[in-house]
Amino acid sequence: MEIKEVFKPKAIEEAIKLLDHYQEASKIIAGGTDLIISIREGKEPAPVIIDVSSIGEIKEINEIDEWIEIGAGTTFTNITEAAILQGRYQGLIDAAASVGSPQIRNAATIGGNICNASPAADFIPPLLALDSLLIIQSTDQIREVKLEDFLRDKGKVALSSNEILTKVKFKKLNKGQGLGFNKLGLRKALAISRICTAVYLEVSEDSKCNEMRIANGSLGRYGLREKAVEDYFKGRALTDDTIRIGGGLLKDEVNSRLQGRSSAEFKREAVDGVFTVALTKAIENCSHRKGDLI
C-alpha cells in the first residue's frame, strides 16, 4: 500500500485525535525499525502514518510513588543510559543493550518492541518478569492493562485501532529484589534471540526465594511466564541443587511446549543454561554488593 499521508503530532492529545479519525487506515511509527521494513516489503496496509517520535511526554523515565514509569517512546539507548535503572534493574539494561546494534538501539523504542509482539522481542521478558502494567490512551479513556494480558499471539496485542500505548510501569524494586536477563543469540551483535530469559527474584534474609517470576522469549508464540518453575522455587533456598532441579523443570516445560518443532531438541537443552545465567545475575542484582545475597 502506498503511503498517502504522514502526520507528526507533538502531543499525545493530537496523536489520539488522529488515531480516532483514521482508525485502521493509520499506523503509528516511532523508531520505524520494524515498520519501515514492512512498508518496503509492501506488507503494510495503512496509507496514513502517525509519527510519534516528537512527542516528549512518551520519552520520559520517572519514579512516581512506588512505581517506575517508562514512556513508550523511550529508545533502547535511553534505557541503557538511565541512571535510575542501574543496579537492581540491570536486567532491563542488559536486555536493552542486547537489541540489534547501536543504530537500531538509537531509533527503536520499547513501545514498538511491545506492540509488535515478536516472539523474539528482547524487552518483553524482563517487563513480564517485573509484572508490568501498560497505560493505554484513546480519546474516550486512559486504561491500564497487564502486559501479560496485552500479549495475545505472535504479533497480536489487545490494542484497538484508536488507542496508543503511552507508558509502561512496574513496582520499584527494594532490598532483596532484583532482575536478571540473559540471551542466547548466534552472534554478539545484531542477533535475533534464539532464547531470552528474564528472572525477577525476591530473596528473604535467610537467602530463600520469597518470590520468583520467570519470563522467556523465543520459546512460544509470544513472551511467556514460566509459572510451574516459579512455583517450584518459592520458599526454597537457592542452592546448586535447587537451581539444577528448577532448570530441569524448565526443560520439561519447554520440551512439551515446543513439541513437534525442529528447534525443540536444541531449545529444551539450551534453555537450562540460559536460565541458570539469568538467575545467577538476578541473585547478583538483588544486592548492590556482589556475593552478598541480601
Place this chain on the structure above:
Amino acid sequence: MKKRGIGYASTFYGTGYGNGFPDISRAIAELGKDGNVYIYVGATEVGQGAKTILSQIAAEALGIDFSKITFICEDTSITPDAGTAAASRQTYNTGNAIKLAAEELKREIMNVASEELNVNTTNIQEYLKKIADIKGDKVIRKDGIFTASTTEMDVETGQGNPYYPYTFSVYGVEVEVDTSTGIVEVLRAACGQDVGRAINPKLIEGQIDGGFSMGLGYAIMEDLNVENGKIKHDRFTSYLIPTALDMPDIDKIIVEDPESTGPYGAKGIGEPVLIAVAPAILNAIYNAVGVRMTEVPVTPEKLLKALREKERGA
C-alpha cells in the same frame, strides 16, 4: 560449563587461475602532459587495496614518489585487461605487468633525458615535467604484459605444474565452548602468513582480519539452509556473518621470503588468509570438548546435539 581449547591448521595455496587456463595481465604506464605518471590497468579494487599496492609497485619501479602516480582502473574504455580480482592474483600477476610497463617507461624517460637534456641519471623525478613538455602531444606510453606460469595437469597421472607460485599459511585459534548452550566463542587467534615480500604490511594485516572474519563465519555461522533447492536463509537477519564484536584480536606474523618471480618478491594472499581459519576453529572445538565436528557451520544446535550424544555414549 565453559571449556577452552586450542587448534591449529595450515595450508598451501596456488595463486592464479591455474591448471593451464590462460592467465594474462596487461598494464600501461604513461608520462602525462602534467609530468605525472599514469597507470592504466583493468584491475578491480574490491577493498583489498589493489589501487594502493599496484601504485606502490609503479612508484618503486620508476623510482619516483607515490604522489606522482595517478592510478586509473575499472574503466574498460581506457584500461587494458588485467584479468579478474580473483584467485589471489592481482598483486603477483598484475603487479608484474605494471612493473614491466613502469620499467619500460623509465628506460624511455632516461633515454629522452640523455638525448634532449644531456642528463644521464636513474633519478628521473625532477625531469618528468620537462620531458613531458618536450614530448608535447606525443606522450610516452609503454605496455607491460605478464603471463603466469601454469600448465594443465596430465589427465592420466594428475601431474603437472598447475599453479605458480604457492603461498603458505598457518592459524592458531583458542575457543571457549559453552557446553550448556553449544555457543562457541573465539577468544584469540594468531596467523603466520607467508607473503613473499610485504609491499604494504598494513594492508596485509587488513586482509588477515578480513579473511579471518570470513573463516569465522564459515566455521560457526554462515548457513544457507537450503530446503528443496530453495535458500531459506535469504537475508542477513538469518544468514549470519560475524560482526566486529565477534572478532578476536589476531596476532599477525608476516613471513617474508621473497619469491624470485614476484614483483619485488611479492605473492598473493587474498584467499590464503581465509583457508586455514575454519579447520583451526574446528580443531580447537575438538581440543576443548572432544567432539570432532565434520560439517560446517558448527552452529550451537549441531554442537549441543553432538555434545549430548557424546555424553550418552560415555
